[in-house]
Amino acid sequence: MNWNTHLQAALAARAQAQAYRRRTVRRAGTPPPYLESGGVRYLNFAGNDYLGLSRDAAVIAAWQQALADYGCGSGGSPLVCGHTDAHEYLETQLAGWLGYERALLFPSGYAANQAVLLGLLGKDDVLLADKFCHASMQEAAALSPAVYRRFAHQRYEVLEQQLAAAQGRRVLVASEGVFSMDGDKADIGRLKTLCRRYGAWLLIDDAHGFGVCGPQGRGSAAEAGEQPDILVVTFGKAAGLMGAAVLCSHTVAEYLVQFARHLVYSTAFPPAQAAALSAAIGRIQAADDLRAKLQRHIRCFQTALAQGGLAERLLPSETAIQPFVCGSNESALAAAEALRSRGLYVPAIRPPTVPAGRAQLRITLSAAHETRHIEALVKGLQDAV
Ligand SMILES: *Cc1c(COP(=O)(O)O)cnc(C)c1O
Numbered sequence: 001m002n003w004n005t006h007l008q009a010a011l012a013a014r015a016q017a018q019a020y021r022r023r024t025v026r027r028a029g030t031p032p033p034y035l036e037s038g039g040v041r042y043l044n045f046a047g048n049d050y051l052g053l054s055r056d057a058a059v060i061a062a063w064q065q066a067l068a069d070y071g072c073g074s075g076g077s078p079l080v081c082g083h084t085d086a087h088e089y090l091e092t093q094l095a096g097w098l099g100y101e102r103a104l105l106f107p108s109g110y111a112a113n114q115a116v117l118l119g120l121l122g123k124d125d126v127l128l129a130d131k132f133c134h135a136s137m138q139e140a141a142a143l144s145p146a147v148y149r150r151f152a153h154q155r156y157e158v159l160e161q162q163l164a165a166a167q168g169r170r171v172l173v174a175s176e177g178v179f180s181m182d183g184d185k186a187d188i189g190r191l192k193t194l195c196r197r198y199g200a201w202l203l204i205d206d207a208h209g210f211g212v213c214g215p216q217g218r219g220s221a222a223e224a225g226e227q228p229d230i231l232v233v234t235f236g237k238a239a240g241l242m243g244a245a246v247l248c249s250h251t252v253a254e255y256l257v258q259f260a261r262h263l264v265y266s267t268a269f270p271p272a273q274a275a276a277l278s279a280a281i282g283r284i285q286a287a288d289d290l291r292a293k294l295q296r297h298i299r300c301f302q303t304a305l306a307q308g309g310l311a312e313r314l315l316p317s318e319t320a321i322q323p324f325v326c327g328s329n330e331s332a333l334a335a336a337e338a339l340r341s342r343g344l345y346v347p348a349i350r351p352p353t354v355p356a357g358r359a360q361l362r363i364t365l366s367a368a369h370e371t372r373h374i375e376a377l378v379k380g381l382q383d384a385v
Helices: 003-016 057-070 078-082 085-098 109-120 135-143 156-165 188-198 250-259 271-285 288-307 329-340 371-384
Strands: 034-037 040-044 102-106 126-130 147-151 171-176 201-205 230-234 244-248 321-327 359-364
Touching (some): 040 371, 057 271, 085 102, 085 244, 109 135, 109 201, 109 230, 188 201, 321 329, 329 359, 329 371
Parallel strands (some): 126 171, 171 201, 201 230
Antiparallel strands (some): 034 040, 230 244
């Protein structure tokens, strides 16, 4: 088979399985909670902009000012000349706030996870990860020479057996703080206890907890009163921008600066973005009102769905991610389409992103929504499914 035949066959198989994916082209000028595409304005329940900060005036002003001060790009890898005082300030701000010796910036959460796992894990080491960990971690694990074992989602007794079996080796345990598709929270206290007992390190990827959970939005580990050995926070979700940071000890940070290829061989993100992120962190710290509003939306949504007899379709989640289970790809696509015809934009998430046979609508709520938007969503779900 030549290249074209091979690729076309793969595309045809995807389409046949109702798993073909398409991108929606969003138009400018429709702020959250709306999204405009194809000339239609939808209420958006698909994004991860949980606090609505992508449109925050103070963040935008900080970005514009720094753009005038620094220009557009950073001009180099952090190791060459791309690391500016705006980046340095943001790292210091994050480390101090989150209680770590150091923070290291990365262009994306994907790069941060790959850098940490591929940087730290050698062939004598062991990675034990929750089965539902993000693709960026799974891919790094597959590329890494380390021994890689997954434990069934949140089955910490299985993790304990794996830890016992790995005694005598260096072990890193990895989990998300808030799971990105199901919205449930890891038991970080239990994970930390197990890691302590077996002398392993704990890595928490808190992409969906950062900004939303815990005191001042410090995330799901702070909410649990724990400090993972390595914490990954990403800025494409509640912070409303892009980029990521790895929070860690001085030793880990120095090691990554020497050996993490995603840091050494990749351009630092723009300095103006760093300045905007510093402003976004300030907004997150002061956003108790937005977090409370989001919590009200979550309760309102769950109560209204229960009253409508649909509670059993929701996976148990107390976070902004409210998965509504459909089962087959066909029924998830049909439900998403029916919602869309009612002006509600909700994505159908299909395998391999979620387990086979468990396609779902991944509904996300945001402080940018108002109560009437949540009511419209509930009404739409009642009519559409
Ligand atoms: C989104 C996400 C990432 C990737 O972050 P990007 O900055 O979008 O590359 C990593 N981990 C989890 C759990 C995520 O949800």
